[in-house]
Amino acid sequence: MKYEVVMGLEIHIELATNTKIFCTCTTAFGGEVNTHCCPICTGMPGTLPVMNRKVVDFAIKAGLATNCTIANFSKMDRKNYFYPDLPKAYQVSQFDLPICEKGYIDIEVNGQTKRIGITRIHMEEDAGKLIHDEGGTGSLIDYNRCGVPLIEIVSEPDLRSAEEAKIYVEKIRSIMQYIGISDCKMQEGSLRADVNLSVRPMGQVAFGTRTEMKNLNSFKSILRAALHEEKRQIKEIENGNIIVQETRRWDDDLGKSFSMRSKEEAHDYRYFPAPDLVPIKVSDEEIISFKNSLPELPQARINRYINDYKLPEYDAKILTNSKDIADFFEEAIKYDVPPKKVSNYIMGNVRKLMNINNDEVPPFTGEQLAMVIKLVSKGTISSNMASKVIGFMYEDPKNPLLIVKEKNLGAMNDEGALIKIIDEVISQNQQSVDDYQQGKKKAIGFLVGQVMKQTKGKANPQTVNKMLVEKINNLK
Amino acid sequence: MKVTKETVNYVANLSRLTFTDEEAEKMAGQMDHILRYMEQLNKLDTTDVTPMEHVKPISNVFRDDLVVPSYDRSELLKNAPNQENGAFKVPKIVE
Numbered sequence: 001m002k003y004e005v006v007m008g009l010e011i012h013i014e015l016a017t018n019t020k021i022f023c024t025c026t027t028a029f030g031g032e033v034n035t036h037c038c039p040i041c042t043g044m045p046g047t048l049p050v051m052n053r054k055v056v057d058f059a060i061k062a063g064l065a066t067n068c069t070i071a072n073f074s075k076m077d078r079k080n081y082f083y084p085d086l087p088k089a090y091q092v093s094q095f096d097l098p099i100c101e102k103g104y105i106d107i108e109v110n111g112q113t114k115r116i117g118i119t120r121i122h123m124e125e126d127a128g129k130l131i132h133d134e135g136g137t138g139s140l141i142d143y144n145r146c147g148v149p150l151i152e153i154v155s156e157p158d159l160r161s162a163e164e165a166k167i168y169v170e171k172i173r174s175i176m177q178y179i180g181i182s183d184c185k186m187q188e189g190s191l192r193a194d195v196n197l198s199v200r201p202m203g204q205v206a207f208g209t210r211t212e213m214k215n216l217n218s219f220k221s222i223l224r225a226a227l228h229e230e231k232r233q234i235k236e237i238e239n240g241n242i243i244v245q246e247t248r249r250w251d252d253d254l255g256k257s258f259s260m261r262s263k264e265e266a267h268d269y270r271y272f273p274a275p276d277l278v279p280i281k282v283s284d285e286e287i288i289s290f291k292n293s294l295p296e297l298p299q300a301r302i303n304r305y306i307n308d309y310k311l312p313e314y315d316a317k318i319l320t321n322s323k324d325i326a327d328f329f330e331e332a333i334k335y336d337v338p339p340k341k342v343s344n345y346i347m348g349n350v351r352k353l354m355n356i357n358n359d360e361v362p363p364f365t366g367e368q369l370a371m372v373i374k375l376v377s378k379g380t381i382s383s384n385m386a387s388k389v390i391g392f393m394y395e396d397p398k399n400p401l402l403i404v405k406e407k408n409l410g411a412m413n414d415e416g417a418l419i420k421i422i423d424e425v426i427s428q429n430q431q432s433v434d435d436y437q438q439g440k441k442k443a444i445g446f447l448v449g450q451v452m453k454q455t456k457g458k459a460n461p462q463t464v465n466k467m468l469v470e471k472i473n474n475l476k
Numbered sequence: 477m478k479v480t481k482e483t484v485n486y487v488a489n490l491s492r493l494t495f496t497d498e499e500a501e502k503m504a505g506q507m508d509h510i511l512r513y514m515e516q517l518n519k520l521d522t523t524d525v526t527p528m529e530h531v532k533p534i535s536n537v538f539r540d541d542l543v544v545p546s547y548d549r550s551e552l553l554k555n556a557p558n559q560e561n562g563a564f565k566v567p568k569i570v571e
């Protein structure tokens with residue numbers, strides 16, 4: 001039987017404020033255990049939390065950037081549960097009146113635009129960190145993260161594959177970075193996703209029973225966890241078992257998920273309005289002024305790249321996926337180099353190196369990339385050598401001209417030596433020469449390749465091509 | 477609505493409390509009594525009354541996003557029943 005997977009995501013994003021949501025402690029990452037704490041964020045009795053204005057501003061911006069309706073009236077609620085990472089025994093969150101509701105974003109899946117609904121975005125506080133000391137007699141708690149402001153973006157169950165889920169998270173991350181409300185550093189936990197997943201026989205309207213996997217903090221783990229859970233559920237159903245609604249923990253090292261029944265009983269949160277925090281009112285005028293203050297969003301940038309720089313839509317979409325890369329691109333084209341050339345290098349060499357090194361930005365500047373492109377257009381280096389220069393520049397971001405000199409990567413401009421190599425290649429590859437002469441024009445590519453190999457890639461392939469053609473034509 | 481002993485034990489469990497059978501029985505009766513008393517409110521006609529979202533008639537109390545040095549850690553840990561290396565220590569949590 002064919003199955004369809006149905007997924008909804010809850011994405012937690014840490015906001016880039018200076019202070020925590022209800023107190024004046026710093027939100028700086030790291031820090032000695034329990035040194036970013038005060039009586040408010042450690043839940044001492046009798047303390048009075050006061051809302052950080054910036055948290056509300058950021059949540060409204062996030063809502064507007066995802067086409068949500070902003071609530072004129074919103075309030076905070078207490079979500080009650082016992083776990084030592086939460087010193088008050090409740091988390092301050094939003095229940096029935098969240099700040100943003102009913103939005104959507106459009107994602108690109110296999111060249112098609114798909115709209116993913118956003119159910120709601122609400123504000124809440126982060127919890128502390130449990131330090132499980134192996135073999136120790138207890139658990140230790142660090143409350144530095146406790147009270148750091150978060151927004152939770154809840155999607156509709158509109159996602160139909162692990163790949164779609166990944167694209168959706170990438171898009172949300174890119175939007176949040178563009179509007180500057182979070183750095184979304186996944187390795188520091190600034191963006192975490194909970195994946196709700198169920199499967200159903202293709203064509204069935206009713207949803208299957210879903211499971212939830214919490215706190216996935218890399219694109220890779222979101223993708224792997226979703227794929228694994230999809231397979232697991234289908235297997236269970238095929239074996240005649242039923243899916244139990246539960247929370248599962250994904251272990252990225254083992255590539256497996258585990259049932260967490262221990263947490264199940266606590267799912268009765270008994271929400272009630274936070275008595276110490278007053279409601280939040282936002283006027284229509286304020287919403288309009290927030291709307292006007294939003295920076296250029298990815299879609300607007302895509303349009304600008306297509307119209308002003310004449311880039312293909314494909315390039316524009318990839319470049320704007322990350323704000324850092326789009327900024328890098330825009331810096332490079334300031335130096336009078338063709339935008340399409342810059343785009344090719346970024347999408348090719350640069351992106352490949354970034355993937356290998358797991359980097360979000362290249363270590364060199366857009367200006368340096370522009371310099372490499374100019375070295376090629378001036379004939380100082382061959383286009384083959386350009387990728388080597390970029391490789392060296394990635395390891396050590398020096399001036400590219402210096403790299404060319406130090407590593408002796410300059411183009412082979414010594415005509416005499418080149419002619420000699422070309423003659424050799426022609427005499428050693430008579431078959432290809434014959435093929436070419438008999439009209440198989442593709443055979444020239446092989447010969448160019450042979451010459452490039454002999455020159456260790458230093459010759460300019462266009463020049464070699466031209467010289468080879470002339471030479472072979474003269475042989476007739 | 478009749479509050480049962482099971483309801484009492486369920487709520488007690490969420491609050492990390494344990495009762496003897498006798499206590500739960502007694503508590504069920506008392507809670508039932510309280511809820512019945514509150515049920516009188518359901519008899520009122522509230523069609524034209526706007527729901528109250530919050531007890532206080534004020535809104536928008538905010539502070540600016542300015543960092544103030546945090547507390548001295550030893551002060552914060554003073555009342556902790558148990559501590560280790562600057563951290564609060566609790567009975568072992570098993571996942």
Ligand SMILES: [Zn+2]
Binds near residue numbers: 037040041
């Ligand atoms: Zn604090």
